[in-house]
Amino acid sequence: MQPSLDTVFAALADPTRRAILQMLLEDDMAVTDVADPFEMSLAAISKHLTILTRAGLISQEKRGRVKWCKLEPDALKSASVWMQGFGQFEPVNLDAFEAFLERELGTPAND
Amino acid sequence: MQPSLDTVFAALADPTRRAILQMLLEDDMAVTDVADPFEMSLAAISKHLTILTRAGLISQEKRGRVKWCKLEPDALKSASVWMQGFGQFEPVNLDAFEAFLERELGTPAND
DNA sequence: GGTTTGGTCAACCATTCGGTTGAATATGGG
DNA sequence: CCCATATTCAACCGAATGGTTGACCAAACC
Structure with a gap:
């Protein structure tokens, strides 16, 4: 499974x-x-x-x-992404978030 | 409860x-x-x-x-915050994330 | 080789979960 | 008032959960 x-x-x-x-x-x-x-x-x-x-x-x-x-923290990613769909409390889309990560860390957000 | x-x-x-x-x-x-x-x-x-x-x-x-x-999407916030503790896959601290939100949206991140 | 040590397996138990059905309790409409 | 609508309640059911214990297996040590 x-x-x-x-x-x-x-x-x-x-x-x-x-x-x-x-x-x-x-x-x-x-x-x-x-x-x-x-x-x-x-x-x-x-x-x-x-x-x-x-x-x-x-x-x-x-x-x-x-x-x-x-x-294996990657397993949390799917759950995290699902929850981000409820953008009303976290009004940011994933693209913008990943862009933010790249700017902040200099590495791609998705491994 | x-x-x-x-x-x-x-x-x-x-x-x-x-x-x-x-x-x-x-x-x-x-x-x-x-x-x-x-x-x-x-x-x-x-x-x-x-x-x-x-x-x-x-x-x-x-x-x-x-x-x-x-x-009531705010209820997801506690769960979301807990998961963000596993920063290995989402290497960003909340302060930086909130600062990001403020820049992006012009509103404070915590309501 | 015998005995710890590390960990799982199997059987059991009480409780919770996710669903059903049928009765009960409002509330609203004619 | 009577009936339909909206929703919950109560009892029941089978399956899953979270725990126990004792037996078991495999690796390591003396």
Whole structure:
């Protein structure tokens, strides 16, 4: 199943999963280390990570017996673009926004 | 219950509800008219509208025997801001973005 | 080779979700 | 007043969610 708006938004709807994403913003982490600050079983965290992976929000790579989790922030792009359609509160079109990014950063906005 | 990221994202996770939001982008609508294009009962749509209301994404106002539904796009702002925290894919800080909006539109970005 | 360590799997459980149907509650019109 | 219209309520249903526990598997260590 490739990530859809359904799966992305559903993945974001859980506070544990959002907290995990924010932790991964710092650095890649092993599953055990992700689970550490939470007061729930490792198996539960493992499930959350599976959901995040299926939503495309993270990727997991096994090196040795350690499975590393890595943020994949591009998955947020589709959701972000969808929300920008509600331009009434953010009255800017994507073209102008990308142009802004290019001016500010000197790099194309779409990778 | 005041809208949280939980309720906002959960509300957005359903395709029917996203479709409703997009319909309301056009204009305010009565509950019956919202339900019309969907192949499900009026009661089901009524439930969806309740969920959208509790998420703060729409408001409902009863005039006569008709209940009008109105988009409240500001509710997306908190979710949007949260997602912008993942600046790796959208490498711009809010201050710069607001400054951009002011330049582009000549109005303050935050209402 | 036996034992940790890291992580998933499988079964289970309570709760929530998305839908149905039928009854109930306004409000408005003739 | 009676009826149609607009909408919700209440009870029910099957499926999905978020959690648990214990067994399991694979890699690493002594």
